[in-house]
Amino acid sequence: MKRILIALAGGILLGTIAAPYAKLPPLTEEEKAAAAAKKEKDAAEKAKAAKDLSAAQDRAVANYKKNKGEKGATAAGATAQPKSQPEAASAGATQSGATKPGAGHDEAVSPSRDLTRKEAQTEMPTPAQANDHSSTARETVPSGR
Numbered sequence: 001m002k003r004i005l006i007a008l009a010g011g012i013l014l015g016t017i018a019a020p021y022a023k024l025p026p027l028t029e030e031e032k033a034a035a036a037a038k039k040e041k042d043a044a045e046k047a048k049a050a051k052d053l054s055a056a057q058d059r060a061v062a063n064y065k066k067n068k069g070e071k072g073a074t075a076a077g078a079t080a081q082p083k084s085q086p087e088a089a090s091a092g093a094t095q096s097g098a099t100k101p102g103a104g105h106d107e108a109v110s111p112s113r114d115l116t117r118k119e120a121q122t123e124m125p126t127p128a129q130a131n132d133h134s135s136t137a138r139e140t141v142p143s144g145r
Contacts, residue, residue, distance in 0.1 A: 115123060
């Protein structure tokens with residue numbers, strides 16, 4: 001048994017020493033042509049991606065320059081277009097004086113302003129903030145299961 005293990009260990013050792021010196025057979029003409037075609041295809045794809053990126057960057061710069069001075073511009077470059085008075089009046093008339101459903105994004109609100117009482121109660125905790133309704137401690141009252 002020991003002889004088998006010694007022979008096996010010697011074979012593995014010899015294989016690990018000889019492996020870096022092994023040479024692959026030379027490429028055939030077909031393999032060389034395929035490698036060259038793949039290299040050209042990859043270069044063309046890379047050039048197209050660079051061209052698309054450049055065009056997208058140019059559009060983003062043009063959009064930024066176009067909207068830079070307008071009030072209500074966001075970081076992404078989109079602008080909030082406030083309704084003019086006649087449009088707002090006509091929109092209210094079509095709903096027959098009913099309040100608008102939804103979140104009410106009619107007026108711009110600064111994210112750094114103080115929260116209202118209702119907003120403070122319903123605000124989600126930040127990632128590093130502990131949640132008041134959860135704890136790692138075990139429950140003292142049985143949950144009824």
